[in-house]
Amino acid sequence: MTRQSVAFALLAALPLCACHETKGKDELANSPQERSSILEACTNGTHGDPQECSNAKSVENAKKLEQSLGR
Numbered sequence: 001m002t003r004q005s006v007a008f009a010l011l012a013a014l015p016l017c018a019c020h021e022t023k024g025k026d027e028l029a030n031s032p033q034e035r036s037s038i039l040e041a042c043t044n045g046t047h048g049d050p051q052e053c054s055n056a057k058s059v060e061n062a063k064k065l066e067q068s069l070g071r
Contacts, residue, residue: 022052028059035059 028035038056041047 025055
């Protein structure tokens, strides 16, 4: 494979990468609909960002704990 072919293959693959920024806990805490959507995708295995799944689950658990403590 020539250098030109390798460079072309790498450039062609760029749009396939996950190029979004992982949503943090603060952002997910302020967006219940988005958090719910992410959690649903994580549950059915279609969400590609494990860190975002972890953040959403952590926020969801904290919200449930607050509710159970009456805060």
